[in-house]
Amino acid sequence: MLRLNDLFPYNSYRKAQLAIISAIQSTEKRTLLIDAETGTGKTVAVLSGVLSGHQDSERIIIFTKMLGQMDVWYRELGQINDNRRKLNYRPLSMIPLVGRHHLCPLVSKVTKQQFSQIGCSLFNCKATRVFYKQKQRFENLEALTAHLIAEITSYIQTGISLSEILWLIxxxxxxxxxxxxxxxxxxxxxxxxITTYPFLIRTFLRELLMDRSTVLLxxxxxxxxEAHNLAKGNIANLTFRIVDKAIEEVGTHQLLQALVNLRDSKKVLHSFNPxxxxxxDLKMKGEKYLKARFKLGNTETSATLQVVQFLADADIAYLxxxxRYALYLKDPRKLLEPVKGSKQLILLSGTFRPLTQFAHFLGVPEGKKIPVISEVLRKNRIILTTSDPELSMKYKERTKERYLYFGKTIKQLTPHIPGHILVFTPNYEIATIFANLLETNYLEHPNQEIIKLINxxxxxxxxxxVVAPARGKISEGIEFVRDEKSVISSVIVAGLPYPPPSPSFLEIIERYSKFWGREQAINYMSYLQAAIAIRQCLGRMIRSENDRGAWIILDNRITNMDIFPRVIKCKDTETIIQRLQHFFTEE
Structure with missing residues (x-):
């Protein structure tokens, strides 16, 4: 029988890691919500805690928002597997369920996006026939599966990443x-x-996962x-231009015309079940168009197929x-309903504060809530807020004078920050204004190739x-790293990123008020969304326990939000400067 010390691949536990492991082992409740900051070592702690009570007949499924977030799980399992090999225990397999376009050797950078829309029919591929011929060499599918599992498991060692796993396969x-x-x-x-959110959220893909893996809940x-990403209500977006382009591709179609008619109506929220x-039929027309263009050497994706993908989940959402067009879940509380029968459901994030509100939003109010604070970050990070009455980005107060005051304040702070600085604003328009005020060319634009800015x-x-909007590309998980160390010394949130009070947003709140009550609906769709966006922005600075920097929130409304432990409240800019000077001169 493996002991916990045999499962944990490092020499000692951090206090935060023990708290996570103990919570997983001791809870009588099936659902856990764990709020653990970057630097706590939460990934290996969760794996060790789950594996300590794992039986051979049981399974584990991990959902990440993006493929890149799988790397940390492979890295930690590689460490665990090497430890198990030393102790003569069977190493564990972790199979990535990813799209065909990430695997097919026929796909190039040029054709990758087209292939993701249409699949194997884009090429004259013989690989499928080869697979089934090889399958016949084995006595049964189980024998082939066992052979493949053994081969893939041998790759999972210290330092492995998803890209290496896919390359080796x-x-x-x-x-x-x-x-x-x-x-x-x-x-x-x-x-x-290990797979991505669509296999959790989308009914068809979730059923495919359960069927192919023969999972018993x-x-x-x-x-x-990163489960905070589920607490948004909004599950898909589509621009008007895409619909217009789809009509240019395949001509008039009943579904496309319906979308145009809805756009022209005065009503802003619809129950639209295609x-x-x-x-x-629309999908077939889109595929036919894409194949014809591909044969002519065109490498563009199909707008028609983008519309099809958008509408695939319209039955569970409001339009x-x-x-633009957007889909909002009709009832966010039901999102996790299909997986509540699991042996254990663990929701993990470094952006899960306030835990109680996230639990209610996601329909798991009875779940056990575990807040974990990093002892490492106590020394590596400082959180500064302001109560300056002139530093607020309320919609009614967004004037030229207010923008100038923000710009002046940020200019006063930057000389006291030693490295690169990220400045996040509520939207792209304000980001452009601030970039001009701060005289910087490092600005995130809509539809930008973000890798050039990162480099x-x-x-x-x-x-x-660097100036960027909250909820933009940079805020959603981009890292600025050199020699495995973050080059960002400070993140400044210049104005709280509350969602804009558009007509459809206000209508969504009215619908959600029917089951949450109006006060809570406003709270979840406004305050909670701002909290998520703020924490995502701030997470761009410290990406490992060796990084060091300052979080600065320039909006006096932050004093009413309980989303940070160990915050230092400053009355004015001069106090912030004094704190920065002290922090960055400390050893």
Whole structure:
């Protein structure tokens, strides 16, 4: 029998890690919500805690928002597996369930997006036939699966990443034909399956996952990483231009015309459940268009298929229309309903404060709530707020004079910050204004190729001030790293990013008031959304326990929000400067 010390791959536990492991082991409740800051070592703690009570017949499924977030899970499982090998215990398998376009060797950078829309029919591919021929060499599918699992598990060692796993599968298992089918076959016997949110949220994909992996919920632990991303209500967006372009591609279609008619109506919120036959017909037309363009050498994706993907979840959502189409869940409390029968449901985030509100939003108010504070970050990070009455970004107070005052304040702070600085604003328009005021060219634009901006900042030897909107690309998970160390010394949130009070947003609040009550609906859709956006912005600074920096929130309304432990409240800019000077001169 493995002891916990055998499972934990490091020499000692941090206090925060022990708290997480103990909570997983001791709770009588099936649902846990864990708020653990960056630097707590939460990933390995969760894995160790879950595995300490894991039986061979049980499964673990991990959901991440993005593929890149799988790396930390592979890295920690690699450490655990190396430890198990030393102790002569069987290493554990973790199979990534990813889209075909991430695996197919025929796909290039140029054709990747087209392939993600249409799949194998884009090429004359023989790999599927090769896979089924290889399958016939084995006595049964179980024998093939066991062989594939053993091969993939051998790759999971210290330092491994998702990209390396996919590369090894493509090159070392090429004799088996289609790498996507290889992974599909391996799902049935995998100890751990790791995939992305669509396989949790979208009904079709979730049922596909459960069917292919033969998962039994009572014997499965579900782990949802960065689970704060689920507490938004909004699950999809589509621009008006995409619908217009779809009409240009395939001509008039009943579904496309319906979207245009809704856009032209005065009503801003709709229950729009497209007929499945019409949706399939639109999909076929989009695929036909894409294939024809591909044969002519065109590499653009199909707007028609983007519309089809958007409408796939319309049956569980309201369709809102303001400056774009958006889908909002009809009842966010039901999002996790299909997985509540799991052996254990663990919602994990570094942005989960206030826990009680997140629990109610996601329909798990009875879940056990575990707040964990990093002892490392106590020394590595300072959180500064202001009560300056002139520093507020309320909609009615957004004037030229107010913007100038914000710009002046930030300019007063920057000389006292040694490295690069990220400045986040409520939207793109204000970001552009602030970039001009701060005289910086490092500005995130809509539809920008963000990698160029990242490379420019990481390569700059002079202090860079980067201005970006909250909920933009940079705030959603971008890292600025050089030599495995963050180059960001401070993140400044210049104005709290409350959602704009658009007509459809106000209508959504009215609908949600029917089951939450008006006060709570406003709270969850306004305050909670701002809290999520703020924490996401601030998370761009410290990406490891060796990083150091200052979080600065320039909006006096922050004093009414309970989202940070160990915050230092400053009465004015001069006090912030004094705190910065002391912090950055400390050893």
């Amino acid at each position: 493509n090159h070392n298992l090429s004799d088996y034909g289609c790498p996507y089918l290889v992974l599909q076959a391996a799902l049935k016997q995998a100890d751990i399956i 009572p014997k499965t632990t579900m782990i949802i990483d 007929d499945s036959d019409l949706l399939e 809102s229309i303001d400056r 420019a900042v990481e390569g700059s030897n002079e202090k860079a001030i």
